[in-house]
Amino acid sequence: MSSWYKSWILLTGFILFYVAYLLFGAFVFSTIERPVEDKLKRDIQVLKEEFLNQSCVNATSLENFLERVLQANKYGISILPNSSASSNWDLASSLFFANTLVTTVGYGHTTPLSDTGKAFSIFYALLGVPFTMLVLTACVQRLMHLVTYGPISMCRQKIGLEPLAATAVHFAILLLVVVLGFFVVPAVVFSYIEDTWSFLDSIYFCFITLCTIGLGDYVPGENPGQNFRSLYKISVMVYLFVGLMMMYLILRAFHRMADLHGLTSFFQLPHCDEDIEEDKEPIIEAGHEDQHEAEDSAKPLDPASQTSYNTINR
């Protein structure tokens, strides 16, 4: 029981430290980028006034003007008057940027303007991306018992289902709940809050976000004059974090089910097994523990042995 408490306290510590890391990132990004943004904003307004004051507008002057407008827009600085009130680098927006960086979503609707900002982004992501994964993994480990093993076990004891059937039924229900709770319901909410988003746009946003593709053509809280913008941005961050957790949970549940049903061995490349055995050879000699490890890893049905390329971010 003491170890149980200890593990929860450690997890809480991890999450608090993660929040602190995000706040630290937000603070640094805001400090670095805000002055550069303000300068660029002033420049672009001066440019606009100069353009409006010139007596004749010809194609060349318009193109020169547009080139600079589009350049500023690339960095998330709009020349339109209703956009200029809100900053891309206030604390909430910087927090949102830091969060999309460490989760590898990377919308890119705002990007660092200064060289210092770019260098800090590299440094921040280098530590932040593995840290995010560590926190998400730790949370999912806790959640697995509550959401996967508990219900499967209950299914079998209460309804008397076979292990294979119980796992399949549980996975189907979990998938349905996640699709509803993390795609359909959020999409309804987004299409309600964001004036210009259709339901398809919102579903597309949820999918592109939770796959960490993050194209950035739809980013919540970017319309001018939205109420409670900071609170909204933070809510989206929470959605992103919990959503990623759920995607990972679904993946783990799927692996487990696929293993039980023998799907994994069906999809596995024949050389994988050989390879794992080959792979371990130099390590085997290192110690007894590794010898044990090598034997285990040769099993094609071990879900954990099937690493994914996306662990690159770890």
Place this chain on the structure above:
Amino acid sequence: MSSWYKSWILLTGFILFYVAYLLFGAFVFSTIERPVEDKLKRDIQVLKEEFLNQSCVNATSLENFLERVLQANKYGISILPNSSASSNWDLASSLFFANTLVTTVGYGHTTPLSDTGKAFSIFYALLGVPFTMLVLTACVQRLMHLVTYGPISMCRQKIGLEPLAATAVHFAILLLVVVLGFFVVPAVVFSYIEDTWSFLDSIYFCFITLCTIGLGDYVPGENPGQNFRSLYKISVMVYLFVGLMMMYLILRAFHRMADLHGLTSFFQLPHCDEDIEEDKEPIIEAGHEDQHEAEDSAKPLDPASQTSYNTINR
């Protein structure tokens, strides 16, 4: 030996099918988006002519004009004359888009314009992201012997290093080679090819890309009038694929070294081990094989048991 050939043939088949899947995606995206892009391009040129022909330019008319210009720009359609020659949805650019979608990089410098394109993106990524991971994993499995176990074994036999020292020396060399070969050298090349990119910009691009963050503020081959644009785009795709493979390789080599040096257990949450044991309970009863699996997974030092949240994309 026959099984060795078979596994290579299967891997080649996988890669060919992957290329075919990318080409299929490129073809569909190009077919769907090209007409929409052409229409939007024509509209924006008409808008520009109308704007130039009006007798007096005031703030309101300029803002209305700019609003539509920026809207088109969001979809990757520039009003500038030198940008209008090249399409974002020709076959090479569509292939590049399909590739950034399935690798979850998602620059977002071009995004689907039509609802059909958005719906197809969801469907395409739903199959393409796990498929990419499967292909990358299969490639890395083959590469591990050549790049990790072979050299470590050679280090020990030729130089007579201890296992721990050999793994550490090998990892340091591998890291250096990857940093030079996949960050520094490509950054030099990019800063040479792309007129407006400094060396820092290029390193920042390489890092943001190979972490799959993909902010999209720097995208190669987007400057107007670049020579051999299609070939350049395809080269960047190859760089992206091989780079992701290398990141995964580094990660696997790091895990192996960390295990040997006992770093993994140092960073592991105490509850992980408990959880894994708990986790397996319902599966254990399913069969003897799973029982074996449950025992293995309880070892804190097994690298493969440490899944990462980013396998969500699998």
